[in-house]
Amino acid sequence: MPRKHLVASQTYKKQQNNAKIWQKLAKEIKVAAKIGGPNLEANPRLKAAVDRALQFNLSRESIAKNINGSNKDATDMVDVEYEIYGPSGLGIIVHALTDNTNRTISNLNGYISKLRGNLAKPNSVKINFEQHGIIHTNLNNYQEDQMIELLMEYELIDLNSDSDGYEIVCSPKSYYDIKNCLEKSGFQITHSELKLDPLLLIDLSTEEQEVFSHFLESCENDDDIQWVVANNNPY
Incomplete structure (x- = not known):
């Protein structure tokens, strides 16, 4: 039972x-x-x-x-982005869609207080991130050299493969062109997104990681907050 x-x-x-x-x-x-x-x-x-x-x-x-x-x-919805410093200099970016920015920042300030962090000036955190396109596909009977040849005209940053398929990292400019090329070539795209990747990772202590996890949970449960990225080392 x-x-x-x-x-x-x-x-x-x-x-x-x-x-x-x-x-x-x-x-x-x-x-x-x-x-x-x-x-x-x-x-x-x-x-x-x-x-x-x-x-x-x-x-x-x-x-x-x-x-x-x-x-x-969506008449009154606006995009707002907040940059935050957390424990040990952790950089956090929070993106929200809201019809009441006062409510959003009030709630966020509560989460930041428990994190023992503070709001940062615009671009002081974001400068440490870079946007990339991430695309996961099946193998489609392509060898890695064939895949490189297929995508050589695009701004390819990295290409990794395993028994399940390929992971393609590309510039935002080439993201949709590469997706279209792969689909036309018979690949099955299992996951794709444009994401911000940190240029430098921050190590957190066990206690700091626990506090940060609670911060993330609060953000996930907040209807206004769409996504959160941070430069914590996941390992």
Whole structure:
């Protein structure tokens, strides 16, 4: 009986997490469609949002509904970004979509206080990150030299492979062109995103890592906060 209860609790928690993720994905789709229009090919932000939503199994029906309802539902939403210094000089970037910036910063200040961190000046943290495109694919019977030849005209930063497939790291400029090239060549894209990668990693103590984990959990549970990146060493 206890084991059954544990499994049920884990299932419920996973459902809650999925619901929270889908809610944030839907918000991003609405705002992206409102700002840049509903045409995915002419709106890179919307295309990225839809790709990410599909990777998290948000239904196409829900995606279409959020795009079509963007003018009504995303009227007062604004993008805000906060840069934070945490313990041991940890750099953190928090991105939010909100209709009330006072509420957002008030909640965030509470999380920062428990983190024992402080808000930083714009670009003082972000300068230590660089944006890359990340694409994961199946092998598609391609050897690594064939893959390099296929992508040689694009701004490829790194290429890694294992028994499951390829990981491609590229410039943001080449991200969508590489995705299109791979799809036309028969590759199955299992994951893709534009992300900020830290240029320098910070080691945290066990206690600092625990405090930071609580900060991340608070951000994940905040409806206004879309994503968080940091330069903590994960190992």
